[in-house]
Amino acid sequence: GQQLNQSPQSMFIQEGEDVSMNCTSSSIFNTWLWYKQEPGEGPVLLIALYKAGELTSNGRLTAQFGITRKDSFLNISASIPSDVGIYFCAGASNFGNEKLTFGTGTRLTIIP
Amino acid sequence: ETGVTQTPRHLVMGMTNKKSLKCEQHLGHNAMYWYKQSAKKPLELMFVYNFKEQTENNSVPSRFSPECPNSSHLFLHLHTLQPEDSALYLCASSQDGRTGGSRNDYGYTFGSGTRLTVV
Numbered sequence: 001g002q003q004l005n006q007s008p009q010s011m012f013i014q015e016g017e018d019v020s021m022n023c024t025s026s027s028i029f030n031t032w033l034w035y036k037q038e039p040g041e042g043p044v045l046l047i048a049l050y051k052a053g054e055l056t057s058n059g060r061l062t063a064q065f066g067i068t069r070k071d072s073f074l075n076i077s078a079s080i081p082s083d084v085g086i087y088f089c090a091g092a093s094n095f096g097n098e099k100l101t102f103g104t105g106t107r108l109t110i111i112p
Numbered sequence: 113e114t115g116v117t118q119t120p121r122h123l124v125m126g127m128t129n130k131k132s133l134k135c136e137q138h139l140g141h142n143a144m145y146w147y148k149q150s151a152k153k154p155l156e157l158m159f160v161y162n163f164k165e166q167t168e169n170n171s172v173p174s175r176f177s178p179e180c181p182n183s184s185h186l187f188l189h190l191h192t193l194q195p196e197d198s199a200l201y202l203c204a205s206s207q208d209g210r211t212g213g214s215r216n217d218y219g220y221t222f223g224s225g226t227r228l229t230v231v
Contacts, residue, residue: 035222041225042118042204
């Protein structure tokens with residue numbers, strides 16, 4: 001089946017630093033989504049990408065849909081303590097096919 | 113209430129107990145899902161329901177039994193669980209794009225989960 005490899009698995013950064021993480025797939029996806037999960041909660045959708053090459057921002061977060069349609073990137077600028085959590089990428093092969101494939105997650109820790 | 117609501121938030125049960133997890137969505141979505149999240153493992157899809165019909169069962173043991181009485185409610189009935197079943201169980205819902213949902217509606221909305229501990 002489809003697999004999503006997400007890297008890095010974990011990050012320890014200082015407050016104020018920028019963060020970059022990515023997700024790669026063995027097959028093409030037509031939709032990429034990025035979620036954040038805080039401790040004790042379910043994942044919350046951050047950004048959705050629907051077109052190859054698309055670059056979308058949500059506040060300090062920016063995500064890109066790779067040209068090959070096999071990867072996606074998430075950047076967080078000027079990190080703050082509330083950015084702590086696990087970030088998941090997710091992909092779908094077809095719009096309307098609601099079954100998503102999730103990445104393994106990147107755990108972000110902010111060092112004060 | 114809005115969004116996806118899961119109850120209870122925490123559950124401790126013995127291996128011989130029978131319990132149920134409940135999920136309710138107020139988003140008008142027509143698809144609902146159960147996921148299992150164990151420590152240091154990817155999200156594992158368990159069951160998918162579309163318009164109350166089960167469309168996917170990912171080789172889940174029969175000690176987990178889902179029920180979807182209508183498109184707003186989803187249950188997961190638990191019996192004779194094992195300690196390795198301890199995990200965070202997440203419910204999600206979505207709008208199937210094939211039935212008129214727009215791209216702006218895409219993506220899953222998750223509940224806060226039920227933290228299950230089997231002793």
